Amino acid sequence: MWPPGSGRTCCCGWRCSRGVPGEAERVRVLNGFLGLKNAPRACVATIGNFDGVHLGHQRILEKVRERARALRIDALAVAFDPHPLKILRPDKAPRTILTRQQKVEILAAQGMDLLLFIPFSHETAQVEAERFVEEFLIGTLGVRELYVGVDFRFGKDRKGDLALLRQAASERRFVVESLETVSRGGERVSASRIRAALERGDVREARAMMGRPYEAIGEVVRGAGRGRAQGAPTANLAVANEVIPASGVYLTETRLEERLFPSLTNIGTRPTFENAGFAVETWLPDFTGDLYGRRLRVLFHERIRDEMKFASPEALRQQIDRDLQSMRDYFARSPGNP
Template identity: 35%
Template sequence: MPIVRHVHDLPPIARGGAVTIGNFDGVHQGHARIVSRLQAQAEQVGGPAVVFTFDPHPARLLRPEACPPPLTWTERKADLLADLGIDWVLAYPTDMGLLSLSAREFFDRVILESLGAKAVVEGPNFFFGKNRGGNVETLKQFAAEADIAVEVVEPLEVEGSVVSSTRVRDLISLGRVHQAHEWLTAPYRIRGLVTHGAGRGTDLGFPTANLEGIDTLLPAHGVYAAVAWVAERAAAAAVNLGPNPTFGDMATKVEVHLIDCDAALYGNILEVDFLDRLRDTRPFASVDELKHQVTADVATAKQMANEYLAQRGRPARRI
């Protein structure tokens, strides 16, 4: 999906619809509920469904020491929102000028003038304006004055827990990527640049793509079943995330073995979807013992990844 970076770049066709404002980090099932109601409101007012999000998260400017790593990068977020049926994503470059607007100024300049909104859809914990000065009650007041419809969508609960970006982040930090996937609208994904590693994987018969420059949250250390993507091509993969204690290497690495793939990927961006955590990282008594375990890991990962891709009509394609 094309991303609009500034309100001045919004074409007329993107104005006069239903708008939701938020970070939408991870694009989880709670976000999907909001998007569903946004689409309904957009249809009712006869305009587009528009997401206004921030790039970067406002906390990165206001409280950088307390800002957690994101779950999605902006382009990935836009693609996930497009998959849910969003018409336009405005990823506004967050700056102090925007964050200095009062609630009244933000409503008038952004929601009313720039977006020309006829309806606004938010969750109950929505705040806007400088120092979070506006809330849903403020929004309702301003909207009523401007004859704009407001719908407040209750949070989604799963087994007594509210689905939120914070909760998803906790699951991923614990390595519980399968449960996180149930709460997200797609498997948890990272991306990184393929660089040269120590070559141990090749020596073992399982060459790996070593990823650097990852700009989102890393799951807990462990071995994972995954799907690797280069452009639109997918391959089953096994990922070792963490140290290599058998060799006395305790540095954290992200090593992706693309199963049945022998392409040279150095210098390419590789994206990885985490399907499930297979085991902890641990030292082995010998290289042969390690190789035996990796062989089993790869077989399990291949089965999981191929089943996942087949279910979605996306069979693995040679990379």
């Protein structure tokens, strides 16, 4: 095994979502809005929610990075935190695919020099679009060029759009450009489609739209010890991500510090046992040691079956053996790109 994102692909065959070592530490993370301190003197910027940091986001981020390098100024990604709907319409707010830390790591790996999180509030929502451009984009951030999606909206009542930005750009002499969306299967790649794929257990489709496996982060908490009794001691995760794949059994890889282990992950209520409750459990057959209290990252590659109720613990044990063989076959068959 080699360190995550060390310039080579990890054993899952995908560039690790954590990027190269130290990259998240290198990027400067700012929090604020109007009156922001330590703002860049000049930058090439993009603005969005960036949930999932999918292929459409990556197209924009690549442009921002290229232009910032050409101009020798900072590449900046601006995001709202929390998602505006969590403040304005909590009942309509989407569950997020990424934790904030994952978002920082992935945006850093995409080559951003600065990340700015705007603390979204009802007060923030009242800022008129014109003021957002004049005082924030120009006055605070010193934006030289701005790249956004075709449906970008901003400001009070979402009245700000590309037409307003282009008018301001022509008057204040900065560049605004919208980039075309990325499609897959004839439909636009979006965070909503990724959420839907995960919620039906289609982690391969989610991976295709993000360009990397879905990753769940969680701390290992104590369970009932049923897995150990079955010869498959599982790590029960308190998952930090709001979006979790559908119930079922998955072929995964689990990152523990600098190492990746092939793993099997079960999501669901464990119906073979009475009142077992919902859990996300991952089993690392090649790991020995104590995982309690440690933080794991689980990369999801393939859903292999539904969660099932077995007639007996022995029947479950036999199925675990078959699942383990499926895992061995899977990684042996595709060691470089599961």
